[in-house]
Amino acid sequence: MKSKIFVFLTVFVLCFNFLFSGLCSAENDEFVIGVDVNVPPMGFLGENGDVVGLDIDLAREVCKVMGKKLKVQPIDWDAKELELNTNKIDAIWNGMSYTPERDQNMLLTSAYMQNRQVLVVKKDANISNLDDLKQKNICGQKGSTGITSLKNSAVGKNAKTITELDNMVDCLNEVRLGKSEATVVDEVVVRYYFTKNSLQNDFKILDQELETEDYVIAVRKDNLELKNKIEKALKVVVEDGRAGEISKKWVGSNVITFSAIKEKESAMDNKNVNVFSELFQGLLVTLKLFAICWVMSIPLGLILCFLRRVRLKFVKIIIDVYIWIMRGTPLLLQIFFLFYGLPLMFPNLQMNDRFLVGVIAFVLNYVAYFAEIFRGGIKNVDKGQFESIKVLKIPKIKAMFRIIIPQMLRVCLPSICNESVALVKDTALIFSVGVIELLTTAKNLVNTNADILAYIIAAGIYLLICSLVNLIFKIWENKLKFE
Amino acid sequence: MDIINAINIGKKFGNNTVFDNLNFKVKKGEVVTVVGPSGKGKSTLLRCLIGLENIDSGTIEIDGKILVKDGIYVNSKKQSEILSEVGMVFQNYNLFPNLTVRQNLEIVNNDSKKIDMLLKRFGLYDRKDAYPANISGGQKQRLAIIRAMMLNPKIIFFDEPTSALDKDNRGEIVKLINELNAEKYTIVIVTHDKQFVDCLDSIIYDMT
Ligand SMILES: Nc1ncnc2c1ncn2[C@@H]1O[C@H](COP(=O)(O)OP(=O)(O)O)[C@@H](O)[C@H]1O
Numbered sequence: 001m002k003s004k005i006f007v008f009l010t011v012f013v014l015c016f017n018f019l020f021s022g023l024c025s026a027e028n029d030e031f032v033i034g035v036d037v038n039v040p041p042m043g044f045l046g047e048n049g050d051v052v053g054l055d056i057d058l059a060r061e062v063c064k065v066m067g068k069k070l071k072v073q074p075i076d077w078d079a080k081e082l083e084l085n086t087n088k089i090d091a092i093w094n095g096m097s098y099t100p101e102r103d104q105n106m107l108l109t110s111a112y113m114q115n116r117q118v119l120v121v122k123k124d125a126n127i128s129n130l131d132d133l134k135q136k137n138i139c140g141q142k143g144s145t146g147i148t149s150l151k152n153s154a155v156g157k158n159a160k161t162i163t164e165l166d167n168m169v170d171c172l173n174e175v176r177l178g179k180s181e182a183t184v185v186d187e188v189v190v191r192y193y194f195t196k197n198s199l200q201n202d203f204k205i206l207d208q209e210l211e212t213e214d215y216v217i218a219v220r221k222d223n224l225e226l227k228n229k230i231e232k233a234l235k236v237v238v239e240d241g242r243a244g245e246i247s248k249k250w251v252g253s254n255v256i257t258f259s260a261i262k263e264k265e266s267a268m269d270n271k272n273v274n275v276f277s278e279l280f281q282g283l284l285v286t287l288k289l290f291a292i293c294w295v296m297s298i299p300l301g302l303i304l305c306f307l308r309r310v311r312l313k314f315v316k317i318i319i320d321v322y323i324w325i326m327r328g329t330p331l332l333l334q335i336f337f338l339f340y341g342l343p344l345m346f347p348n349l350q351m352n353d354r355f356l357v358g359v360i361a362f363v364l365n366y367v368a369y370f371a372e373i374f375r376g377g378i379k380n381v382d383k384g385q386f387e388s389i390k391v392l393k394i395p396k397i398k399a400m401f402r403i404i405i406p407q408m409l410r411v412c413l414p415s416i417c418n419e420s421v422a423l424v425k426d427t428a429l430i431f432s433v434g435v436i437e438l439l440t441t442a443k444n445l446v447n448t449n450a451d452i453l454a455y456i457i458a459a460g461i462y463l464l465i466c467s468l469v470n471l472i473f474k475i476w477e478n479k480l481k482f483e
Numbered sequence: 484m485d486i487i488n489a490i491n492i493g494k495k496f497g498n499n500t501v502f503d504n505l506n507f508k509v510k511k512g513e514v515v516t517v518v519g520p521s522g523k524g525k526s527t528l529l530r531c532l533i534g535l536e537n538i539d540s541g542t543i544e545i546d547g548k549i550l551v552k553d554g555i556y557v558n559s560k561k562q563s564e565i566l567s568e569v570g571m572v573f574q575n576y577n578l579f580p581n582l583t584v585r586q587n588l589e590i591v592n593n594d595s596k597k598i599d600m601l602l603k604r605f606g607l608y609d610r611k612d613a614y615p616a617n618i619s620g621g622q623k624q625r626l627a628i629i630r631a632m633m634l635n636p637k638i639i640f641f642d643e644p645t646s647a648l649d650k651d652n653r654g655e656i657v658k659l660i661n662e663l664n665a666e667k668y669t670i671v672i673v674t675h676d677k678q679f680v681d682c683l684d685s686i687i688y689d690m691t
């Protein structure tokens with residue numbers, strides 16, 4: 001017995017050790033950069049699982065100059081401001097474009113490179129500048145920055161047709177096959193692609209761009225010292241040619257043109273986002289989702305529970321397997337499966353209404369839980385009740401609604417209440433298919449304002465809803481006492 | 484004339500033969516008490532006669548109509564029709580706890596005149612809006628009796644009517660049964676309470 005306690009204590013202490021060592025990891029000679037690992041060639045997962053890329057190489061050289069050790073931390077791009085402002089990372093360095101909002105929330109370095117939206121044509125094409133593209137067919141990637149700036153530009157307005165394709169490779173193939181004369185692409189990305197696949201001799205990039213983005217590095221607002229250090233080190237790396245080498249390695253030419261002179265006009269129209277009205281919009285979505293799911297899951301759960309009692313064995317088996325799967329797999333996985341998986345399996349089954357997909361996934365999941373709760377409830381109804389109903393020849397449906405269900409509910413209400421409160425909180429999972437509800441709204445607000453207030457308000461709102469649900473169930477329980 | 488006629492009936496639960504080749508007859512207007520130690524199959528007999536259990540062999544006729552012949556039942560619609568002649572007061576009454584006294588009757592037969600009349604006659608009228616949990620044992624039993632009467636049966640079964648009552652209430656149930664019998668109800672009572680049987684003027688059917 002004593003040895004068991006000893007083992008337990010040892011494990012306990014070890015766990016604590018582990019926790020605290022995790023908490024206090026910010027060593028002083030480390031320089032931690034946050035990176036979204038899906039941005040080739042700036043930062044992405046290499047063949048052996050390490051994060052590699054132009055930015056990573058550049059940051060490593062800058063670290064050498066600063067005398068620090070580089071640590072690359074993969075982050076959720078949507079939470080980058082938060083990662084920074086809570087000291088989890090020291091800098092964001094990941095092909096991040098300058099925007100006035102970012103300039104307000106973080107301290108930005110001068111631009112260390114420009115990424116341009118450029119037009120690519122066949123090497124031997126008789127096109128050398130943007131004017132030559134009049135009445136030509138141009139393509140671009142659906143939803144990209146490039147296609148947007150193309151549509152807004154004179155080039156786009158004078159084009160014969162604009163075709164939107166799924167990805168850059170398809171766009172280049174269009175041009176190669178002559179279906180389009182030109183395609184609009186991201187310069188850094190296309191240069192990386194050309195270098196990687198040795199296509200420099202098949203295509204050419206027109207000199208004039210449609211739009212230019214400045215890539216900057218961000219540090220915490222109060223960390224002027226670090227910003228200056230980075231800029232100084234960057235200058236060294238650019239001037240001694242190391243930056244050029246790195247750039248050539250990744251994109252075949254030197255696109256790093258750091259100059260500390262460039263002054264940005266910080267004068268942005270102070271878009272004062274109203275935290276309350278935005279959260280209210282999110283709240284409406286959350287409430288709508290909760291109400292619809294709740295109202296649908298409970299009756300369906302009841303129906304499933306009664307269907308299970310029908311004397312057909314295979315119906316019972318099907319329902320049991322269904323409940324087993326729904327209760328044994330993560331709700332998030334079910335949502336993903338419905339939204340991304342089903343359309344892959346059945347291409348005709350394109351469900352594009354994200355909210356609807358969310359509702360279906362939630363209802364399918366919660367029906368299983370409610371059915372299981374009701375199953376427990378119906379077991380608790382005395383056998384004598386069913387015998388009375390039979391002997392007194394009370395019609396089945398009437399007996400179900402007037403006798404069985406009320407008695408079941410009395411037993412089940414606490415569990416239904418728990419499940420309903422869980423549903424309130426689970427609604428947040430619908431963010432995974434891109435529906436913005438209360439929690440996601442709060443998260444976005446916290447990120448853009450770099451202020452925790454929205455989280456606190458959201459927490460308060462969730463608490464309020466859950467308490468309200470609890471209260472309603474307490475009242476309902478009292479009504480079902482039958483005394 | 485026999486209102487209940489069970490001939491050579493047999494009932495098994497798995498390997499457990501409760502009874503075999505049992506004959507049980509009740510004449511119209513009789514009070515019959517089925518006695519014997521517990522576990523002998525008295526309740527099972529009642530349950531077979533009212534269709535809550537199916538017999539394995541034999542024939543049952545109720546009021547001259549065949550419910551089951553040589554172990555083969557008539558269709559469920561006919562069964563239901565035949566069995567509407569029989570009401571039952573369960574051992575623990577099986578009232579509907581979520582319904583008030585009055586609702587317990589309405590759900591069977593929404594004849595409000597009859598309900599009011601019976602509630603008044605059995606002294607339950609001022610408790611008509613109470614839930615079963617809030618009335619006394621004797622009141623519960625009377626409610627169960629009224630409920631059994633709602634479908635106008637000719638026969639009423641009682642399973643152990645004295646088991647949930649204290650000794651002082653025994654006189655009351657004897658009085659009630661005699662009253663019902665005076666109204667031409669045929670009554671079958673299952674009990675292992677010998678003193679109770681002594682108080683009744685009944686035909687005794689011993690299952691020992
Ligand atoms: N539903 C059932 N399943 C299995 N065995 C049962 C069931 N009901 C009663 N029995 C058995 O049948 C026998 C008779 O029971 P019962 O009719 O309740 O006796 P009594 O009413 O005379 O006390 C007992 O052995 C009991 O265990």
Ligand SMILES: [Mg+2]
Nearest residue numbers: 525526527643
């Ligand atoms: Mg018994």
